[in-house]
Amino acid sequence: MTSAVCPVCGGGLAIPGTGRRPVYCGKPCRQAAHRARQAAARMADHAGWLRQELAGVGARGQQTGLERDFHQVVNAMLAALARIHDYPRPTGDRVPSGWEPEVIRAADSVRRMAGRAFDLAGAHARAAGDFTAANAVFRRAPAPDPDDDETAPGFVAARGAGDRATEHAGRGESGN
Numbered sequence: 769m770t771s772a773v774c775p776v777c778g779g780g781l782a783i784p785g786t787g788r789r790p791v792y793c794g795k796p797c798r799q800a801a802h803r804a805r806q807a808a809a810r811m812a813d814h815a816g817w818l819r820q821e822l823a824g825v826g827a828r829g830q831q832t833g834l835e836r837d838f839h840q841v842v843n844a845m846l847a848a849l850a851r852i853h854d855y856p857r858p859t860g861d862r863v864p865s866g867w868e869p870e871v872i873r874a875a876d877s878v879r880r881m882a883g884r885a886f887d888l889a890g891a892h893a894r895a896a897g898d899f900t901a902a903n904a905v906f907r908r909a910p911a912p913d914p915d916d917d918e919t920a921p922g923f924v925a926a927r928g929a930g931d932r933a934t935e936h937a938g939r940g941e942s943g944n
């Protein structure tokens with residue numbers, strides 16, 4: 769026997785003598801849990817996308833996203849800076865120039881890409897926080913027993929125990 773408390777409100781659960789053990793104390797907590805899981809799933813998806821944009825892994829295990837692009841842009845920046853050494857140093861009567869456009873172009877790419885990394889990482893931090901906040905509706909982990917609490921209450925009530933084989937058939941995020 770596991771602790772018979774609602775994982776959302778912490779209230780006691782009425783355990784019927786026969787049939788399924790309820791997971792939640794009632795409809796409000798079941799719906800709150802459903803919404804929280806949906807929100808958490810959205811945030812997890814979003815975080816996954818953001819991370820892939822930053823430091824993705826392709827189908828063949830290769831680098832994708834900003835991490836890959838940054839290599840090119842930073843290498844171009846370093847090459848542009850290295851080219852400055854080809855020009856003599858400024859003296860009293862001469863200021864060799866001409867290297868600036870390449871440095872400016874490369875620096876602009878680095879700046880834009882750095883801005884994108886800044887935005888993506890910040891958005892990921894927010895998504896991770898929102899994920900944690902969504903899960904905070906659960907005061908405690910649900911009892912490790914039934915897992916189809918998204919099922920319509922009438923269906924749960926009408927069904928007896930022992931038909932676990934069909935339990936997962938119609939499972940899915942079908943609103944609340």
Ligand SMILES: [Zn+2]
Binds near residue numbers: 777793794797
């Ligand atoms: Zn409850």
